[in-house]
Amino acid sequence: MTNAAVATTHPNQDQRLSQQARPVRELRPAVDVYENADELLMRADMPGASADSVKIRIENSLLTLQAQREDGAATLRYYRAFQVPDSVDPEGISAELKQGVLQVQLKKHERAKPRVIQIRNS
């Protein structure tokens, strides 16, 4: 994929154009993804990001993580997008920002949780 193709499909393009007064630099934070029976857990390194700038969106199972950091004359924008499985409940997403690490918990639908089926002696 060429860089031009990325730019034209970028979801924040309009926003970007409207903020030209202050240069915005986009950064790709390192992310860990974990899973257990109940949830997916993500951790992203976003040092210096303010909690009120964090935007977490889920649309058509595309999860986007975004946060901003003011760095002198420039704005740094952390941005990552992930395809999440259908088992994730869009209503069950919570997040916290601690020590510059964004932690996102994505609860699974009840029906998607593994079930243990007991075998009875007959």
Add this chain to the structure above:
Amino acid sequence: MLTQWNNVPLNGLRQEMDRLFQRFEYDWPTDSPVWNRELDGPQFALRDAGESLEITADVPGFQIADLHVSFEQGSLIVRGERSESAPEGYSVHRKERGAVHFARAFTLPTRIDPDKIEASLRNGVLELRLPKAAEERPRMISVKAA
């Protein structure tokens, strides 16, 4: 008959390979400021703020106890360690944030007052303020009419 080396068709192939690798390097994501991939440590910024020098370092996930700042023989030394923190009972899908262990020493461009160094940790950013020694501070020189 002997042919010169630079005439062989392999040269074309080699150039093609070079191009390929150049493109590969170009596509590689190098835009993350958080970790300096070569040094495997955080990126530091040093700024001269007039009365003091200011150093910042991106240390996401570090606790205060994980960071050590000292001033020895004119050098500022910053050390830190972040251990692997995979939560218990979870399987791992993606692991980009590893354990980090770093030590950096800075030779400062001016003399400072070591007793007045301040260090703080905020939102995963280590901020150091090093007030300059009195004789190094900026001075205004008034221009007199001759």
